[in-house]
Amino acid sequence: xxxxxxxxxxxxxxxxxxxxxxxxxxxxxxxxxxxxxxxxxxxxxxxxxxxxxxxxxxxxxxxxxxxxxxxxxxxxxxxxxxxxxxxxxxxxxxxxxxxxxxxxxxxxxx
Amino acid sequence: xxxxxxxxxxxxxxxxxxxxxxxxxxxxxxxxxxxxxxxxxxxxxxxxxxxxxxxxxxxxxxxxxxxxxxxxxxxxxxxxxxxxxxxxxxxxxxxxxxxxxxxxxxxxxxxxxxx
Numbered sequence: 001x002x003x004x005x006x007x008x009x010x011x012x013x014x015x016x017x018x019x020x021x022x023x024x025x026x027x028x029x030x031x032x033x034x035x036x037x038x039x040x041x042x043x044x045x046x047x048x049x050x051x052x053x054x055x056x057x058x059x060x061x062x063x064x065x066x067x068x069x070x071x072x073x074x075x076x077x078x079x080x081x082x083x084x085x086x087x088x089x090x091x092x093x094x095x096x097x098x099x100x101x102x103x104x105x106x107x108x109x110x
Numbered sequence: 111x112x113x114x115x116x117x118x119x120x121x122x123x124x125x126x127x128x129x130x131x132x133x134x135x136x137x138x139x140x141x142x143x144x145x146x147x148x149x150x151x152x153x154x155x156x157x158x159x160x161x162x163x164x165x166x167x168x169x170x171x172x173x174x175x176x177x178x179x180x181x182x183x184x185x186x187x188x189x190x191x192x193x194x195x196x197x198x199x200x201x202x203x204x205x206x207x208x209x210x211x212x213x214x215x216x217x218x219x220x221x222x223x224x225x
Contacts, residue, residue, distance in 0.1 A: 034214070036216075043114075043200060043216040044200065046215065097155050098214060100153040102150070
């Protein structure tokens with residue numbers, strides 16, 4: 001059974017710091033991996049999607065990598081800002097569904 | 111630019127009452143999904159519809175029914191609400207059927223409390 005784990009569960013950093021969020025999965029037979037952002041009391045916003053054949057995707061200050069063989073993905077956020085404070089979730093698409101990690105709650109202090 | 115919309119935003123039910131959560135998307139997507147999000151459990155798939163006219167069970171379907179009314183709308187019904195169904199419910203849609211690698215887009219959620 002596919003399991004998705006995100007470590008750490010919570011992270012607090014000062015503004016301007018570069019940071020890495022981690023996502024690991026147990027079964028490498030995935031179609032893609034998607035990173036989402038969730039603000040308190042809100043829905044999920046898709047940030048980046050990496051197809052199983054790709055190694056990384058970039059959008060602005062965000063860069064996501066995928067290593068299927070080791071079952072890992074990282075989300076790199078450059079020059080963090082207080083507006084980046086949110087919960088970040090990764091999800092793998094396996095067969096017919098998305099399987100989510102439990103998220104990393106990020107707080108960026110001014 | 112509505113995307114995925116859900117109604118209602120909040121709802122309080124008493125045990126045994128029934129209700130329907132509504133979801134609509136304006137992106138002409140084929141596939142639609144219902145999830146629930148609970149503290150410590152993450153997001154779990156309740157039901158999905160790969161295309162108009164089809165529905166399938168997800169990970170936690172017990173206590174729920176769904177209807178894919180047309181390509182735009184996918185509703186979730188609780189026939190006899192239980193306190194264990196207190197949760198935040200999210201609807202999502204994607205362009206392609208479940209097995210193909212496409213992004214899912216989420217609605218803002220419905221916060222349901224069952225007392």
